[in-house]
Amino acid sequence: MAMAAADQCDYRDGKWVWDDEHGGGGGTRYDSENCDMKMTYKCVVNGKPDGGYLHWRWQPAGCNLSTLDPAAFLRLVRGKRLAFVADSSAHNQAEALFWRWAFPAPHDVNISTYWSPFLVRSEGHSKDYGMAHEVVILDALTEPWTADLDAMDMMVISAGHKFPHNAIYYDDGEIVGVYNRPDLNRTEMSVVTAREAKVGDTEAVLRKAVLDELTVAAARRQGLWFEVLDVTRLAAMRPDEHPGIYIFKHAYAGGPVPEMAPNDCLHWCTPGPVDMFNDTLMQMIAAGG
Incomplete structure (x- = not known):
């Protein structure tokens, strides 16, 4: 494992600053209106009325x-296969980085996304939204990303959003934990379900689990490079950047918003914080050699 150099910047520590070079006098960072990406991320196209979210820079x-x-990034990853793995936040980041997925010579770069x-x-809600809960098999990896693992040079893994869902967790065929399933006579995973829990406790537990596994991976897998970018704090500072009801084009035609309107608070408009994730990704790849 090649960890970051001691003098590498701690990208977690900082603040969002107003930047008129983007989103105002100098225009946005890129034209999301004409990018081939999911409409749910195109807040400008979908009629989000406040444009201030385009001005902020980390x-x-x-x-x-x-x-x-972009050209420098392609040179950095020339001849490589890069994968974004896990939930839709990983896909959101990948689409903000690229909307072409294969770059021929001289770049010879391939980008993949895997839903896992x-x-x-x-099995359950994450695949079929008609299902009320998840069944998670802890001792079985998913296809196809694990089958393609050896072919990948770099992988960006996003994790955390799906775990606070109604779920039953199995290991070696036995139930080892449940989340929000009072119908089962099992002890809840109290560390992430305590009703008096402070805001942020769940995130802190998930963050610690990731860092603990990073340490384990570093000890077991010599020659591989692992690094974690903790975006919890900096992302929490940008609620203005979520699509909200503007996952749909011109939601409710400017009229009153129903109390139970769908509200996307997990993903990001583009341009937005996911671009900062990719700015940092480039620096981390460069520092890791």
């Missing part, structure tokens, strides 16, 4: 974070 406390240069919200095998 400024780390200890360094400057350069805007990703729990990383391990799962």
Whole structure:
């Protein structure tokens, strides 16, 4: 494992600053209206009335974070296969980075996305929204991303959003935990379900689990490079950037919004914070060699 150099910037620590070079006098970072990406991320096209969310730029406390240069990024990953794995947030990030997925010579770069919200095998709501809960098999990995693992040079894995769902967790054929299933006579996974829990406790537990597994992976897999970008705090500072009801084009035609309107608070408009994730991804790849 090649960890970041001691003097590498801590991208988690910083603040969002107003930047008139994007989203105002100088135009947006890119034209999301004409990008071939999911309409649910195209807040401008969908009529989001407030344009302020286009102005903000992440400024780390200890360094400057350069805007990703597409040509430089392609040179950095030349001849590589890059995969984005896990939930729809990973797909959101991939679409903000690329809307072409194969770059021929001289770049010879291939980009893939894999739907695997729990990383391990799962059945239920994440595949069929008519299902009320998830069945998660902890000791079985999912296809096809694990089958393609050896062919990949770099993988960006997004994890965390799907775990606070109604679920039953199995290991070696036995139920080892449940979440929000009072009909089962099982002890709840109290560490993430405590009703008096402080805001952020669940995120802290999930974050610790990721960091713990990073340490385990580093000890077991010599020659591989692992690094974690913790975006919990900086993402939580940008609720204005969620599509909200503007997952649909011109939602409710400017009229009153129903109390139970669908509200997307997991993904991001583009341009937006996912571009900062990709700015940082480029710096992390460059630092990792």
